[in-house]
């Protein structure tokens with residue numbers, strides 16, 4: 375039987391701090407397929423995340439299909455806005471959520487991974503993080519600072535992960551990130567430069583696939599996911615409307631589940647996808663293919 379088998383592979387999923395987002399669903403799917411999982415967690419959310427884990431509050435969602443429990447081999451503090459600790463301003467370094475976690479920069483996390491697992495200890499890296507401080511502002515009203523912050527955390531961070539972790543990847547290594555339709559179509563309300571960040575992330579997926587493919591032999595893809603009520607998406611403020619609209623208008627008229635994204639990620643990270651790189655793969659029940667809302671035809675007919 376053709377199976378997704380990631381036995382013996384180690385994955386780092388950057389952007390997990392609860393059990394409600396795509397990062398967690400991807401971690402779970404990769405573990406179901408046999409991979410061991412490390413996560414990168416944003417320092418402001420790290421304390422609550424580890425408490426939830428210690429107190430068993432996530433035990434239910436950590437149960438895998440075969441009865442095993444999802445285990446995190448390591449939880450690394452990671453603020454993907456910074457390539458080195460020196461890049462972080464003093465007020466961040468001295469902040470109570472940051473000051474005791476060690477080097478939380480991308481290079482700091484890279485060093486820890488090297489120390490923990492040697493020069494080539496990784497097979498899969500998933501970038502599942504984003505932040506736009508002005509996401510509620512229309513693009514036209516977004517400040518330069520807000521725009522650059524969105525692009526820095528949500529897009530440049532992926533380049534930084536590839537550059538730092540590329541040398542640690544074993545043969546057949548894979549990078550994956552999460553993008554959204556706002557990169558290529560107008561999604562009113564998805565502001566603050568987040569649409570620009572996703573457009574950059576997708577363009578970078580192609581260029582990095584070429585550059586890092588030639589340099590380290592790795593594959594680089596992105597999943598363009600349909601709307602899902604994660605913590606980050608809920609903070610934008612109208613995720614339920616987006617989910618209902620997508621479900622009503624997609625070719626497959628239902629909401630997506632985070633597991634849909636997890637399963638596609640497991641496939642893309644597996645040897646079954648060994649010739650797929652530089653691609654943006656839609657996991658959105660086909661919503662991206664539509665050019666008109668269902669039921670909006672002016673001849674009076676209603677689609678089902």
Ligand SMILES: NC(=O)c1ccc[n+]([C@@H]2O[C@H](COP(=O)([O-])OP(=O)(O)OC[C@H]3O[C@@H](n4cnc5c(N)ncnc54)[C@H](O)[C@@H]3O)[C@@H](O)[C@H]2O)c1
Nearest residue numbers: 389395396416453454503504505552554601602604606607
């Ligand atoms: N939820 C959706 O509807 C949707 C749709 C398409 C794409 N996506 C993308 O999926 C990815 C995961 O998001 P999610 O919706 O599952 O939400 P989520 O809240 O589970 O994940 C976002 C993560 O980013 C982390 N983060 C924020 N700033 C960070 C920083 N500076 N450094 C490190 N980590 C940081 C947060 O702590 C959180 O763990 C994001 O790239 C998001 O844009 C989400």
